[in-house]
Every structure is written in structure tokens, then in C-alpha cells.
Amino acid sequence: MGRLLWLLCLAVGSSRWWLRGAQGKTLRGRFSGAGGEAQPAARFQFHGDHAVLYIRINNVAAAVVKEARLHLFQAQEWLKLQDSTEDHSCEEKLSKAQLIMPLNNTEQNLTVTQIPYPETWYVFYVDKFTCKENYENSESEDIRYEMMLLNPDAEGNPIDHFSAGESGLHEFFFLLVLAYFIVACICAQSLWQTLKKGGPMHTVLKVLSTALLFQAGSAFANYLHFSSYAKDGIGAPFMGSLAELCDIVCQIQMLYLLLSLCMGWTIGRMKKSQSRPLQWDSTPASTGIAVVVVVTQGCILWFLCHPGLATISMLFRDYQREKVITIGVILCQSISMVILYRLFLSHSLYWEVSSLSSVTLPLTVASGHKSRHYF
Structure with missing residues (x-):
């Protein structure tokens, strides 16, 4: 038992x-740049008109050479692509991203605007090796990064780490x-x-x-x-x-x-x-x-x-x-x-x-006559 x-x-x-499980977060890691599908980087529920994705990378030169960028998809659109009966290639799926952010500076901001209601967004890392099965490893240097996903606070400033959920x-x-x-x-x-x-x-x-x-x-x-x-x-x-x-x-x-x-x-x-x-x-x-x-x-x-x-x-x-x-x-x-x-x-x-009542109240009947109780 x-x-x-x-x-x-x-x-x-x-x-x-x-x-x-918390979905909004400050992320630290590295982009490997391996071939195949796009590398998932984050999942966040943006809301408002001034939500921000902030990223800082340590090696701008390597990112530029690899044509590194971030692709942002609305969750519903990405799931539709995944479940679609049409045979979309890897490049075609990535080309349908709602927002694309090239990684060509040490620090960058991307403002996510015109969100009618809070919704989930997926962030993927993509470079020129993505969707390719065969590639040379000589240029596949990892890129270290720190990413923050921020929603606007009550005053409209993008400083809120919490996702909409x-x-x-x-x-x-x-x-x-x-x-x-x-x-x-x-x-x-x-x-x-x-x-x-x-x-x-x-x-x-x-x-x-x-x-x-x-x-x-x-x-x-x-x-x-x-x-x-x-x-x-x-x-x-x-x-x-x-x-x-x-x-x-x-x-x-x-x-x-x-x-x-x-x-x-x-x-x-x-x-x-x-x-x-x-x-x-x-x-x-x-x-x-x-x-x-x-x-x-x-x-x-x-x-x-x-x-x-x-x-x-x-x-x-x-x-x-x-x-x-x-x-x-x-x-x-x-x-x-x-x-x-x-x-x-x-x-x-x-x-x-x-x-208490069993001790203080007379609950027994005497032999030969009935006892009187007064309450």
C-alpha cells in the first residue's frame, strides 16, 4: 500500500x-550550426505591441560567415506547416517565417508588433548549413549567445520576463x-x-x-x-x-x-x-x-x-x-x-x-425506582 x-x-x-514549466526565460547557450533541420532556440508567448527579443552573441565574424539568423514562427502557422499534406521542403518551411532576424551585430533587438492577442511564438536558429546534409566542418564554429524574451509591462516598457501564460x-x-x-x-x-x-x-x-x-x-x-x-x-x-x-x-x-x-x-x-x-x-x-x-x-x-x-x-x-x-x-x-x-x-x-456529558450527567437508572433529572 x-x-x-x-x-x-x-x-x-x-x-x-x-x-x-516556465516558458519565458533568459537563455544562454550556443548555436552549433549543424546541418539538417533548423535548431530550436526558444518558445515564448508574446503579447502587446512592444514585445522584444534581445540577443547578444560572442562571435560576430563567425555568424556573418555562416549567414546566421533567427526565424520566428507563430505557433499555429508552424504547426500547420508540420501537419500539412503538401510536401514542403526544408527551405520552403523556413521561408514562411513571420519574422527573420540576421545575426550581424554583437547586440540586437527585434520588436514583435501588431499582436491582436497573446500567442505562442517559436524561435529557430538558421544558417547556410541548415537543410543541408553534407557540409564542411571547417566553418562550423559554435556561436555563444544570451537571449532575453521580454513583454511590455503595465506602462508599455519591454521589461517583463513573464510570458503571457x-x-x-x-x-x-x-x-x-x-x-x-x-x-x-x-x-x-x-x-x-x-x-x-x-x-x-x-x-x-x-x-x-x-x-x-x-x-x-x-x-x-x-x-x-x-x-x-x-x-x-x-x-x-x-x-x-x-x-x-x-x-x-x-x-x-x-x-x-x-x-x-x-x-x-x-x-x-x-x-x-x-x-x-x-x-x-x-x-x-x-x-x-x-x-x-x-x-x-x-x-x-x-x-x-x-x-x-x-x-x-x-x-x-x-x-x-x-x-x-x-x-x-x-x-x-x-x-x-x-x-x-x-x-x-x-x-x-x-x-x-x-x-464531558458522560462523566457529569446521571445517565443510569437506579434499581427499583426512576431517578429524576433536572435540566
Whole structure:
């Protein structure tokens, strides 16, 4: 069962890594100038009338000799060329680029204008050896480069490193971290007092609180990553990886909790070992029941919100889909956290009142006569 938990949660985490991959960035590398097809250089979602592609190369002489240049294609047009039934040659495909930028200076800017709505663009490196299978290696010196793809900010200045699909995520994670901080200041003391009282809901509240801490840690790490990303277009890859790790651990905690509840961990089963109150039988039948029950819990917001939102996002434009999924999943999981907390806290209060009443109220009937109760 433990292996099943890890496999399910790693699958969820891997899908979120793919969906959250940053597309706008500052790129550093080298153009090899090898023959064959054009070399993919970047993918970015431009918006506005003053988006800019900036590039700096280290060897202008080699670039001029090789007739180096960048070809920019709108994603839809490039995909049409790839899927076309017509037999286009390599040269014909490259000649249909919407923008062409010759690399004949150390530093160059290319302004992308007249964009009616945000859309994805592909950037390819092309030289005189491209589309040729046989070429001499004597002139194939690599060209080192640094490329920045920038969108206009609110004032129209091309200084925004975020692509159209990522704009607003920095502000969203800031508000999310702020919300976590405010809620912690308001509710932390009362939650701590509830945990100190013990009772049958003690462990489940601890597991739920642990999941919440990892969820908040993921949000904070994402905020730090996007804060750095807004400045240099690179960000903090370690913080981005840490955010994903915290998210996976949070998923494991929640799946562990739900499976435990599905297997009958309730108030009446608290006679189990106090060291591991959340446990289930490891028989094949019980394992199968747990998997079926968890899969069929389709009103559950936590796990099925991701594939549901991924499906809904197909109704939106390409640049809106990642934001719909990211923001929607986090909001759904936060709502499910609130619902679970209300549920378990109410059960904890019910147990506390029931325990108190069983001790203080006369609930037995004396032999031979009825006792009188006054309320």
C-alpha cells in the first residue's frame, strides 16, 4: 500500500511539473550550426505591441560567415506547416517565417508588433548549413549567445520576463502567502489548543495540519522563485524544485489520510495502537476496496480537480490554460482543506462534549425506582 501511495502521488507531481514549466526565460547557450533541420532556440508567448527579443552573441565574424539568423514562427502557422499534406521542403518551411532576424551585430533587438492577442511564438536558429546534409566542418564554429524574451509591462516598457501564460502568477502567489499568514495568525492558537486536548480526532488533525504546512511551504517557495524570475528571467530553480517537492509530500499526506478514512478509521476504531492510529489491514481485499473507494470519490476536490481543470482549460486560449489549471487547483485544494478542517474540528468538539456529558450527567437508572433529572 505504501508503494501505491508513492506511485500515485509521483504521477500527480510529474503532471504538475509538466504543466508548470516556465516558458519565458533568459537563455544562454550556443548555436552549433549543424546541418539538417533548423535548431530550436526558444518558445515564448508574446503579447502587446512592444514585445522584444534581445540577443547578444560572442562571435560576430563567425555568424556573418555562416549567414546566421533567427526565424520566428507563430505557433499555429508552424504547426500547420508540420501537419500539412503538401510536401514542403526544408527551405520552403523556413521561408514562411513571420519574422527573420540576421545575426550581424554583437547586440540586437527585434520588436514583435501588431499582436491582436497573446500567442505562442517559436524561435529557430538558421544558417547556410541548415537543410543541408553534407557540409564542411571547417566553418562550423559554435556561436555563444544570451537571449532575453521580454513583454511590455503595465506602462508599455519591454521589461517583463513573464510570458503571457505566466503573467499574474507572481501576484497570485503573493496573495496566497499573505492569506496563509493571516489565517495562521487567526487560527493557529485555537488549533494548537484543540490538538493539545487529544481525543480521537487528534491524529487526523495532525496529518491534515502537516499537509497544510507543506502546501503553504510550496506556495512560499513558488513566490520566491517567481520573485527572482521577475528580475532576471531565470528565477531560482532550487526553490521551484522545492515547491514541487513540498507539493508531492502534501499529496502523499492527503492520500494517506483519505485512504485511512476509507478503510474505516473512525471514532469507534480508536482501540488500535496509539503510536499508529491511522492504519489499515494490508490484505489484498482491503487494498482493492481502498483503491476502488478512493477512485469513486468524484465530489472530492483534492485529487480530481486537476484532471477536471485540465479538461476545462481546453475551452480557453493557449496562454490562459496554465493559469486556469494552476490557480484553479490551488483554490480547490484550499477549499477542500477548509471543509475537512470544519468537519474534523466539529467531530472533535462533539467528542469533547460527549465525553464531558458522560462523566457529569446521571445517565443510569437506579434499581427499583426512576431517578429524576433536572435540566
